[in-house]
Amino acid sequence: MKRLAYFPGCAMKDQARADEAGTLHALALLGYEIAEIPRWNCCGTVYSLAQDDLMRHVGPVRNLVRVQGMGERRVLTLCAMCYGTLARSARFVQDPERLQRINAFMDTEDDFRGGIEVVHLLTLLRDEVGYEKLAARVKRSLDGLRIATYYGCVLLRPREFAVDDPDRPEVMERVVEALGGTPVAFPERTECCGAYLTVGRKDIVEERVERILRSARGGGADVVVTTCPLCQFNLAERRLPQAPSVPVLYLGQVLGWALGAEEPAIADLLAGRPGASEPVCSGGAR
Amino acid sequence: MASELDLSRDRLDAPFARRVEELSGENPYACYQCGKCSAGCPFADHMDALPNQVLRLVQLGDESALTLSAPWVCASCLACGVRCPKGVDIAKTMEALRLLALRKGISHFPLTPDRPCPQIALVGAFRKLTP
Numbered sequence: 337m338k339r340l341a342y343f344p345g346c347a348m349k350d351q352a353r354a355d356e357a358g359t360l361h362a363l364a365l366l367g368y369e370i371a372e373i374p375r376w377n378c379c380g381t382v383y384s385l386a387q388d389d390l391m392r393h394v395g396p397v398r399n400l401v402r403v404q405g406m407g408e409r410r411v412l413t414l415c416a417m418c419y420g421t422l423a424r425s426a427r428f429v430q431d432p433e434r435l436q437r438i439n440a441f442m443d444t445e446d447d448f449r450g451g452i453e454v455v456h457l458l459t460l461l462r463d464e465v466g467y468e469k470l471a472a473r474v475k476r477s478l479d480g481l482r483i484a485t486y487y488g489c490v491l492l493r494p495r496e497f498a499v500d501d502p503d504r505p506e507v508m509e510r511v512v513e514a515l516g517g518t519p520v521a522f523p524e525r526t527e528c529c530g531a532y533l534t535v536g537r538k539d540i541v542e543e544r545v546e547r548i549l550r551s552a553r554g555g556g557a558d559v560v561v562t563t564c565p566l567c568q569f570n571l572a573e574r575r576l577p578q579a580p581s582v583p584v585l586y587l588g589q590v591l592g593w594a595l596g597a598e599e600p601a602i603a604d605l606l607a608g609r610p611g612a613s614e615p616v617c618s619g620g621a622r
Numbered sequence: 623m624a625s626e627l628d629l630s631r632d633r634l635d636a637p638f639a640r641r642v643e644e645l646s647g648e649n650p651y652a653c654y655q656c657g658k659c660s661a662g663c664p665f666a667d668h669m670d671a672l673p674n675q676v677l678r679l680v681q682l683g684d685e686s687a688l689t690l691s692a693p694w695v696c697a698s699c700l701a702c703g704v705r706c707p708k709g710v711d712i713a714k715t716m717e718a719l720r721l722l723a724l725r726k727g728i729s730h731f732p733l734t735p736d737r738p739c740p741q742i743a744l745v746g747a748f749r750k751l752t753p
Contacts, residue, residue: 351740381746382698385717387647392749417742493700494711502704528664528699532746535739536732540668540695566742573738 337369341408343399344372345379345418347565358592358599359414359457365473365595366465373402379421390438396425397438400452401445410453416564420490423454423497458499458507470514475596477516484522484552485509486562492526515594520555524548529570541570546579553580559605560584636683645718650680652708659702659712668695673702673712693719694730724753
């Protein structure tokens with residue numbers, strides 16, 4: 337077993353519990369001993385884009401101090417937003433002057449020494465597990481389920497922190513294929529859903545969501561899959577009556593199900609497809 | 623013989639542009655107004671000035687940029703920045719404009735948030751829309 341420090345973030349303990357459950361089930365089968373970091377706090381959700389706003393990096397950096405305290409050199413995130421803030425803040429405070437100031441401010445903590453790598457689940461699956469090994473561990477294939485892979489913003493932008501090519505990403509599609517699903521053409525997969533505008537400008541988010549869901553449905557998707565809890569919320573909850581009714585799930589739900597976890601949402605989807613006659617639990621690896 | 627033509631930014635001497643540059647870390651004068659940011663912005667339809675126009679106002683040192691709704695409609699999705707041929711991260715310029723307004727102590731957080739609303743959205747909005 338390979339030990340891996342894990343930062344859950346707020347959503348994994350609340351709205352995205354199904355994502356965490358499925359992913360942790362899969363990671364255990366893939367040989368990881370997941371160690372949740374102690375006393376973690378909010379990552380900050382959105383990365384501060386200002387040059388003089390060091391205060392906004394205290395949240396993410398404090399979490400990195402916890403990782404350091406565990407004696408680990410890297411930390412895993414499942415949530416796209418957590419990935420963005422932790423990875424970018426880790427880089428921002430590499431500057432010695434900023435590091436010194438933030439350490440002076442957090443005087444009750446151990447000094448952060450830097451050098452913690454922040455890894456997103458998708459990168460881990462591609463670069464360390466590998467698509468072939470992932471496919472070999474599949475217990476029940478997604479049986480060609482047509483999946484629209486929604487990246488959103490933070491996984492791909494800015495370029496320096498992108499988990500894949502920001503213009504033509506394929507990592508989520510390859511993961512879906514390894515699990516036996518069929519990725520569909522989905523032009524809006526990298527376009528923003530409106531993110532936190534959902535708090536006060538629901539109208540804008542609803543318009544974005546309709547476009548995104550139409551794009552997914554246009555590609556013939558049975559389901560949309562994402563790793564971002566804010567995208568998932570917007571795509572599922574900020575839906576006008578005329579928007580396509582395609583369900584929106586977390587990647588962890590699909591991943592966990594394929595590797596044998598209980599996940600009623602996927603079972604229902606497969607059973608509800610036109611032409612579905614018998615349960616797709618062949619148990620065979622691809 | 624023609625006298626030397628001074629095309630340097632010093633001629634503009636716009637303190638507002640310098641302040642925005644300082645806060646954002648992005649040089650507004652790098653922009654040559656190609657409009658690629660605005661063409662690809664998913665929120666441009668809802669803005670009272672397009673992203674390239676916002677940047678133009680900053681270049682001109684025009685503080686009316688602070689009264690626009692555009693920076694508050696920008697969701698920091700960074701689609702503009704990855705496409706900019708001059709490498710200007712315009713989302714940072716938008717953030718600087720938000721901060722200059724917020725630092726006057728005025729919150730842009732909606733008084734009646736749309737419900738339901740998960741904590742991930744609330745925290746994001748608090749961090750972008752309050753001083």
